[in-house]
Amino acid sequence: MELVRMKCGFENGIDVGAVGTKGGLSLGRKGNSLVSLKSFSSYHIDVEIHDQECGEVWRLTGFYKNLEERCREGSWELLKHLSHDQIIPWVVVEDFNEITNSFEKKSGRLRSERQMDAFRSTLEFCNLNDLGFIGRWFTWERGRFAHTNIRERLDRGVATLEWMNLFPSFQVEYLSHSFSDHCPFFLTL
Template sequence: MESIQRICGFANGIDVDATGSRGSHIDVVVEENDGAETWRFTGFYGEPVEQNRKVSWELLRALHNGNNLPWLVAGDFNEILFSFEKQGGRIREERQMDAFRKILDDCELADLGFSGQWCTWERGRLVSNNIRERLDRGVANTSWWELFPNFEVCHLQHSFSDHCPLVVNTNRNGDRSNNEQQ
């Protein structure tokens, strides 16, 4: 386990314990400084079919229930929060975005913002069929924001995938850069 922790960059007194997973999420508890600071991370994949997305929101609700740790959730939610997070293609129905905003509110999670390009998913190379959306994001509860006040979420350039990678830097000893960009 120690070699895996070193490979993943958790060699400096950080312990990661997987508490659960399914095809659509992985849930871990992270202990830093010999357990002095404990927080939770969930890697999340939202249901890609809109009619089935309620299953994803119920999973998020179930993961939230009973949680008293600072909590970061990041991944591909397969949904946007606002219409300006989409360019091209058919217009997203307001009820879909409302459902996403509601589950985040119910779970006491707020969007972390980002730096880098605004879209995290792109399909179609021609102007006539190009669609861009911000499907991938990080969200966290208030206690996570308080634990990591200098965090930054970066959208990196995508190359082989239609999604761009996200990097969440907790910036333990750094200044918070412009992560309020929307």
């Protein structure tokens, strides 16, 4: 993960390595704001940012949902647990490996309404709102041929209203992917 972060031009950051070929998180940053690590695991990096540009303290969590079916509920419990420490503006970004509605998926097996509802309920419990995006609609893709191609919006940014008000000009952009089946996620404040 460190090599990828460095190639993207981010000398400073925090990396959590992949487990085999799955997962891996990297939080790269530019600027001279103080970043304090709150917690991390194979599925999240949680930091507090003392932002020198706006003079505020806010929270950023990079999140990766466990792909194993038996551990899915544990991912939502982790996010709910992290939300208990929601005293400052908070943004959560990255790979939730879930969609909120069926229109966020093209082709392939239908997603269960129960799965999507669990994701929506978790976001609501945590007071997190979708940040929207520019760029590609689908952030994950598999299959090179039209009859086998599946696309989904698995990656996203969500935030509390306090964070959205702190950075009213924020922008989420999904970039083209080359070496991964997920699009890189770029958040501009």
